[in-house]
Amino acid sequence: MSKNLTTRSEDYSKWYNELVVKADLAENSGVRGCMVIKPYGYAIWEKMQAELDRKFKETGHQNAYFPLFVPKSMFEAEEKNAEGFAKECAIVTHYRLKNDPDKPGKLMVDPNAKLEEELIVRPTSEAIIWSTYKGWVQSYRDLPLLINQWANVVRWEMRTRLFLRTAEFLWQEGHTAHATKSEAIEESEKMMNVYAEFAEGFMAIPVVKGIKTETERFAGAEETYCIEALMQDGKALQAGTSHFLGQNFAKAFDVKFANAEGKQEYVWGTSWGVSTRLMGALVMTHSDDKGLVLPPNLAPIQVVIVPIHKTDEQLAEISVVVNELVSQLQKLNIAVKYDDRTTQKPGFKFNEYELKGVPIRIAVGPKDLENGTFEIARRDTLTKETVSKDGIVAYVSGLLSQIQVDLYNKALDYRNSHITEVNSFDEFKDVLENKGGFVSAHWDGTAATEEKIKDLTKATIRCIPLDGVKEAGTCVFTGDSSSRRVLFAKAY
Amino acid sequence: MSKNLTTRSEDYSKWYNELVVKADLAENSGVRGCMVIKPYGYAIWEKMQAELDRKFKETGHQNAYFPLFVPKSMFEAEEKNAEGFAKECAIVTHYRLKNDPDKPGKLMVDPNAKLEEELIVRPTSEAIIWSTYKGWVQSYRDLPLLINQWANVVRWEMRTRLFLRTAEFLWQEGHTAHATKSEAIEESEKMMNVYAEFAEGFMAIPVVKGIKTETERFAGAEETYCIEALMQDGKALQAGTSHFLGQNFAKAFDVKFANAEGKQEYVWGTSWGVSTRLMGALVMTHSDDKGLVLPPNLAPIQVVIVPIHKTDEQLAEISVVVNELVSQLQKLNIAVKYDDRTTQKPGFKFNEYELKGVPIRIAVGPKDLENGTFEIARRDTLTKETVSKDGIVAYVSGLLSQIQVDLYNKALDYRNSHITEVNSFDEFKDVLENKGGFVSAHWDGTAATEEKIKDLTKATIRCIPLDGVKEAGTCVFTGDSSSRRVLFAKAY
Numbered sequence: 008m009s010k011n012l013t014t015r016s017e018d019y020s021k022w023y024n025e026l027v028v029k030a031d032l033a034e035n036s037g038v039r040g041c042m043v044i045k046p047y048g049y050a051i052w053e054k055m056q057a058e059l060d061r062k063f064k065e066t067g068h069q070n071a072y073f074p075l076f077v078p079k080s081m082f083e084a085e086e087k088n089a090e091g092f093a094k095e096c097a098i099v100t101h102y103r104l105k106n107d108p109d110k111p112g113k114l115m116v117d118p119n120a121k122l123e124e125e126l127i128v129r130p131t132s133e134a135i136i137w138s139t140y141k142g143w144v145q146s147y148r149d150l151p152l153l154i155n156q157w158a159n160v161v162r163w164e165m166r167t168r169l170f171l172r173t174a175e176f177l178w179q180e181g182h183t184a185h186a187t188k189s190e191a192i193e194e195s196e197k198m199m200n201v202y203a204e205f206a207e208g209f210m211a212i213p214v215v216k217g218i219k220t221e222t223e224r225f226a227g228a229e230e231t232y233c234i235e236a237l238m239q240d241g242k243a244l245q246a247g248t249s250h251f252l253g254q255n256f257a258k259a260f261d262v263k264f265a266n267a268e269g270k271q272e273y274v275w276g277t278s279w280g281v282s283t284r285l286m287g288a289l290v291m292t293h294s295d296d297k298g299l300v301l302p303p304n305l306a307p308i309q310v311v312i313v314p315i316h317k318t319d320e321q322l323a324e325i326s327v328v329v330n331e332l333v334s335q336l337q338k339l340n341i342a343v344k345y346d347d348r349t350t351q352k353p354g355f356k357f358n359e360y361e362l363k364g365v366p367i368r369i370a371v372g373p374k375d376l377e378n379g380t381f382e383i384a385r386r387d388t389l390t391k392e393t394v395s396k397d398g399i400v401a402y403v404s405g406l407l408s409q410i411q412v413d414l415y416n417k418a419l420d421y422r423n424s425h426i427t428e429v430n431s432f433d434e435f436k437d438v439l440e441n442k443g444g445f446v447s448a449h450w451d452g453t454a455a456t457e458e459k460i461k462d463l464t465k466a467t468i469r470c471i472p473l474d475g476v477k478e479a480g481t482c483v484f485t486g487d488s489s490s491r492r493v494l495f496a497k498a499y
Numbered sequence: 500m501s502k503n504l505t506t507r508s509e510d511y512s513k514w515y516n517e518l519v520v521k522a523d524l525a526e527n528s529g530v531r532g533c534m535v536i537k538p539y540g541y542a543i544w545e546k547m548q549a550e551l552d553r554k555f556k557e558t559g560h561q562n563a564y565f566p567l568f569v570p571k572s573m574f575e576a577e578e579k580n581a582e583g584f585a586k587e588c589a590i591v592t593h594y595r596l597k598n599d600p601d602k603p604g605k606l607m608v609d610p611n612a613k614l615e616e617e618l619i620v621r622p623t624s625e626a627i628i629w630s631t632y633k634g635w636v637q638s639y640r641d642l643p644l645l646i647n648q649w650a651n652v653v654r655w656e657m658r659t660r661l662f663l664r665t666a667e668f669l670w671q672e673g674h675t676a677h678a679t680k681s682e683a684i685e686e687s688e689k690m691m692n693v694y695a696e697f698a699e700g701f702m703a704i705p706v707v708k709g710i711k712t713e714t715e716r717f718a719g720a721e722e723t724y725c726i727e728a729l730m731q732d733g734k735a736l737q738a739g740t741s742h743f744l745g746q747n748f749a750k751a752f753d754v755k756f757a758n759a760e761g762k763q764e765y766v767w768g769t770s771w772g773v774s775t776r777l778m779g780a781l782v783m784t785h786s787d788d789k790g791l792v793l794p795p796n797l798a799p800i801q802v803v804i805v806p807i808h809k810t811d812e813q814l815a816e817i818s819v820v821v822n823e824l825v826s827q828l829q830k831l832n833i834a835v836k837y838d839d840r841t842t843q844k845p846g847f848k849f850n851e852y853e854l855k856g857v858p859i860r861i862a863v864g865p866k867d868l869e870n871g872t873f874e875i876a877r878r879d880t881l882t883k884e885t886v887s888k889d890g891i892v893a894y895v896s897g898l899l900s901q902i903q904v905d906l907y908n909k910a911l912d913y914r915n916s917h918i919t920e921v922n923s924f925d926e927f928k929d930v931l932e933n934k935g936g937f938v939s940a941h942w943d944g945t946a947a948t949e950e951k952i953k954d955l956t957k958a959t960i961r962c963i964p965l966d967g968v969k970e971a972g973t974c975v976f977t978g979d980s981s982s983r984r985v986l987f988a989k990a991y
Contacts, residue, residue: 049563098594114574
């Protein structure tokens with residue numbers, strides 16, 4: 008099974024594509040660019056959803072649901088946003104099929120069922136939501152609106168890859184409305200921080216918090232905050248964005264409120280989202296040549312127990328001990344699976360759970376029964392040890408926490424060792440080519456330079472880090488003056 | 500607030516439409532036939548989702564996600580299903596907008612971005628899922644597949660009503676594949692039972708379990724099991740369906756497996772779903788002229804506490820007592836809200852929470868502080884009583900359970916008193932016209948008779964009840980012989 012997996016050093020991209028399919032996370036569908044998220048992959052996404060949803064509610068947000076379709080006239084109301092998404096949207100033009108008179112048993116679009124106005128399948132929901140907010144906001148007392156939606160969206164991407172870029176994907180999109188600019192900015196920053204805590208604390212993925220340059224900003228936003236992660240191949244991945252929308256959508260959809268003095272003002276907005284793309288980040292942050300490596304927080308199966316036996320009697324004896332362990336682990340809400348299938352050999356099972364990234368594997372054989380021990384294998388380090396059955400439950404529970412921390416630290420070490428400061432364009436290209444990762448460089452602040460660098464190296468400015476310090480310098484490309492470093496990288 | 504609500508006796512339909520909007524459950528959107536589910540309504544739907552999801556997992560199902568779009572050729576593969584949905588589907592024909600040369604600032608569909616094959620926005624997912632299952636099933640060891648999906652679907656209905664019939668709605672759809680016919684039938688029946696337990700035990704909505712006639716059967720199914728509820732106006736509402744698909748989709752998508760003897764066989768299938776339509780059933784089963792009545796299981800706020808005070812000092816004293824009560828109730832996972840807004844009078848708040856269906860309202864004034872009491876009002880019965888603060892927590896907790904049970908029994912009494920056996924067509928029409936509800940009548944078993952009765956009375960056969968007994972009789976319309984009664988009703 009895992010022996011068939013291309014290794015990362017052979018071909019990282021192929022390794023990723025194979026792993027996603029072989030580990031049963033997702034597969035391509037019969038619909039161009041759309042994926043099927045398989046039960047094992049979806050179980051991981053559900054854990055991410057549950058944790059994010061908890062964090063959103065904890066910060067005062069409520070869920071709601073808005074239409075899938077956006078009428079064209081509504082879609083184009085905020086011009087920058089419309090322009091940003093116009094080239095990649097799925098458009099509904101008809102509402103009925105009829106029998107094809109020329110092809111018995113086949114259907115055709117009924118030309119008499121053309122919509123008066125075309126409907127865009129939402130690529131993002133600012134337009135439909137702000138057109139709704141107009142009816143919800145009259146006075147400052149109606150603000151803030153703190154709303155999130157879990158939904159599917161469609162962007163007609165030409166080149167797609169499972170999780171990383173698909174025509175349809177699942178996400179959450181927060182859309183908030185505020186009485187003041189500062190409150191909206193605070194909200195945008197708060198949600199960037201929620202995402203960062205989620206990525207680091209729950210997914211064990213270290214991220215850099217920053218703001219996007221104008222070129223990379225969300226269409227229709229005044230400022231885009233982001234969290235940027237680094238994959239094992241040295242390429243960056245945008246893991247979440249939070250936008251301060253200014254009054255752009257309020258003006259486009261005429262959303263005003265009476266302030267405390269009774270004066271009409273436009274509302275200030277934010278929007279923020281993370282998507283199933285995070286599944287790709289998860290795979291490419293932790294996994295190895297044997298398969299997935301899942302942080303315990305995200306593992307549908309946290310502990311798997313495999314009996315090692317030759318006879319049915321041995322299996323029966325092992326099962327008595329294991330069933331006791333299973334029920335003790337379940338009491339601690341540990342997701343444990345006892346795989347007592349007799350149709351497969353232990354070696355086969357070991358490979359399968361390695362491929363699927365189960366954090367802890369426990370093996371029990373007749374020797375272990377005699378000695379009162381279990382063999383415990385860690386997926387992340389591929390190490391084994393023999394542990395006495397006394398205190399095994401506390402040991403396993405502690406080990407799960409330890410693995411979660413170790414995975415984060417390992418990824419953090421990798422990330423930190425792949426932020427390289429450069430002071431010349433030769434150095435810049437050299438690091439990009441031979442080492443990868445984030446290149447920290449001075450930049451003159453112009454979109455023109457950003458574009459030239461991208462053309463020459465494929466690297467883009469991933470963000471202007473929020474924790475960056477003021478530092479006088481000269482642009483690595485033009486030599487013009489600069490006051491702070493930004494992070495460049497090739498990116499997914 | 501509630502005084503503006505049309506009463507049920509004045510106009511039931513208007514009452515429903517107004518209530519859904521005024522209680523902040525949902526509203527119409529700027530997109531034809533599509534609704535916005537507002538936070539309060541969505542919070543109720545989330546509770547329904549959580550409980551259903553738990554029940555699905557408990558019965559061995561896993562969640563997954565399949566594409567929103569179905570290519571036309573895939574859609575039409577199972578002919579009956581395709582025919583059943585062809586007249587009401589949204590069709591994507593293009594994938595790009597461009598600037599309209601004739602209208603500056605406006606966009607138009609780019610004629611150069613026409614899809615080679617049209618995509619149908621899923622009205623249901625049998626086609627896309629069975630085309631996927633083909634790749635998942637080789638041997639009997641791969642079966643059963645027990646999969647559920649939470650998703651949005653689109654059916655281009657011409658006349659829509661919030662929750663009851665909308666162009667886009669949210670639902671779950673289970674799709675299972677089995678090695679044997681009997682196992683698939685067992686699964687269909689099991690899920691009908693899961694739905695019935697959910698409707699009755701969680702939503703306090705009594706249902707009749709039965710099977711549909713051929714006319715009312717799901718397009719592409721061999722048998723449709725259903726649960727039918729009865730609304731307060733005497734009209735029935737189909738609350739959930741579970742379909743035994745036979746081998747229809749397996750044959751259409753060539754899904755075969757090698758049985759234990761190595762022989763190739765077609766797989767047997769089921770599908771089953773409930774939708775946001777259940778929100779409509781919830782409203783129309785329990786609510787009254789003052790607004791929503793929510794069963795405690797579904798109430799986003801189960802207990803609201805309103806202070807009755809004249810001075811700030813009184814409010815401060817009341818708050819000390821209330822905050823203590825709030826924290827005690829929260830320890831029991833009771834969703835409690837303390838509404839200490841000073842911008843609104845108690846009477847205003849009372850109306851608001853009545854409109855929103857909060858099951859228990861507690862009022863506390865200075866007199867209560869002196870006497871060590873609380874005034875407790877039940878939303879369902881609109882009764883009040885004064886309760887000593889000793890043991891108040893257990894009292895409130897017990898009362899929530901009692902309200903849940905009482906609501907079910909009240910709805911059950913209504914439903915049971917509205918199943919009327921008739922033995923002539925005059926009686927049939929009389930009951931339908933003057934009493935409403937289910938009419939239990941003999942029917943000759945033909946679609947022709949079913950249709951004539953529908954044309955004459957608008958009543959359809961809601962189901963052939965599973966608990967019906969064999970009973971010789973004659974069709975109420977044709978006088979032909981019949982062996983059991985079926986339930987007719989006008990329906991949503």
